[in-house]
Amino acid sequence: MNVRHFLRLSDLSPSELRALLQRAIALKKIQRDGERYAPCAGRTLAMIFEKSSTRTRVSFETGMAQLGGHALFLSPRDTQLGRGESVEDTAKVISRMVDMVMIRTFGHDNLLRFAAASRVPVINGLSDDHHPCQLLADLMTATEHWGDLRGRTVAYIGDGSNNMAHSWMEAAQVFDFRLRIGSPAGYVPSAGMLQSGGDQVTVLHDAVAAVRGANLIVTDVWTSMGQEEEAAARKAILAPFQVNATLMAAAAPDALFMHCLPAHRGEEVSAEVIDGPRSVVWEEAENRLHAQKALMEFLFGIGPVAALQGD
Template identity: 35%
Template sequence: MENIFYGKSYLKEIDFTKDELLYLIDFARHLKELKQKNISHHYLLGKNIALLFEKTSTRTRAAFTVAANDLGAKAEYLGKNDIQFGKKESVEDTAKVLGSMFDGIEYRGFSQSIVEELAEYSGVPVWNGLTDEWHPTQMLADFLTIKEHFDRLTGLTLAYVGDGRNNVAHSLLVTSAILGVNISIVTPKSLYPDPELISLAKKYATATNSTVSVTDDIDQGVNQADIIYTDVWVSMGEEEQFKERIDLLLPYQVNQQLMAKTHNPETIFLHCLPAFHDLATDVAKEVQTTYGLSEMEVTDEVFRSSKALHFQQAENRLHTIKAVMAVTLGNLFIPKV
């Protein structure tokens, strides 16, 4: 049986073509329907999956675990105290050991080079649950959510507002261009994405007749956007930069005034979570005490509005991760797409 995905790793979005990414999104939609109807889909029965987490996680860990269970596989969680790349054992040696015991490996951590080495030496499919450079499984969930809402992707405009140098901004920039979605990164000049990434996105955009924009002008950047997307201002490992990021990004907070600047009544709001929209967390309380700020990248009003689809987006992590695992490790018939 033919399966063009079988045995492949998913380390960054450019690992797959536009048509392959669209197939994964549509297949995830199908798997979501199967789960809602309680129809079993044990494509990975008898398989064992290693979940490697150097960075903590709620959605990624939950999604990979439930996805493995739904597919009939067993998942084993290995946290940062279980895997010590480079301290007690090299990535190459670890990859060879895990590849001999497990059928597939998920990695969530800091370095893209680690997930690349795991794929090179393990001999099994490896899936990137997040690195400092890319967040490919998040992208599938994002664009599934967008397609569910608008019933299309081509021709839509997505404006990402916030830290333009983090992994979510990188992935949105390139993935939007691949899929034919107009992308606008709206961020201070000092937080612009790497010029090489912008060039890569523009290359893809040329092929899909979409547009790529990077600007610090909020009015220009969000005008006519169909989707406003933001992320936390400070990523894991950058906590000492709170003051600097708040000073830089407070004008880019997603509030009702910014949403109105789209001049598009149908604009939706997305966030990959967690979000600092209220004072219900210790971190948020600390920030309020130190900096006098009760909301950060998004206001509670926008976060709780009917246009906010972030919880649908979070659920879609499960279905899209399941799609990736199933096609790269399962014996499915998938003709060339």
């Protein structure tokens, strides 16, 4: 069997993704019931971080421990990548010593190059173009609340050109829901990314119009790592796209709010929204752990979802 990688949401088929979400929910119950499930004993996950993180590191490291395996943290100071070794050479060496690799990086091309040279599965823990692991957690959270997103409307508000918007666009196509992206001009997805969402995606330059009647409101920070010099300009341009109580009032009465975190209260979201009763942000954050356990189990070729590979 060819090595499977998870570099973007569309690397898995719709049936695999749906089964993966159900498996994540089952693994969450196993953990909460105090059962021991350790199918990854003797296996090692290498975690390569070019970008810092709280949720990505803690969820992958804890998840691998709960599955009975070991996670190895590697920062730029801990590998020869930080001293000029090629991505391909690093991949060839590391993949001969570990069983899976997770990379959190800037350029998506680095992930593609690493995966092409790797003998083991590679997971995108975040790149500038995609954040598929976060989408697994978000979709799992929505599944827990509604069972399915099919036919519902999601509004993504803020910078529509970033990795979260891109991954939500892929999700809309796979899970058959409507996605409205509310962004100012100049902060919209590329034409190529819009194609990945097909007819499911609409781009609007008015935040209220984007959220009107929506079931789920999603946002992200206005300034990502590597964009710090643009922070002041971004704040001024994106200010009308803050998710606050006024904006939430235009959504469906039972609408939920998500944010991948970290959050800047008073910028992309008000405190009354993120800390309010319609926020599922903390469930969403916890679900990174369980969704990624299901993903690792699948890529290792173990567990009930592995049988679907190739469907």
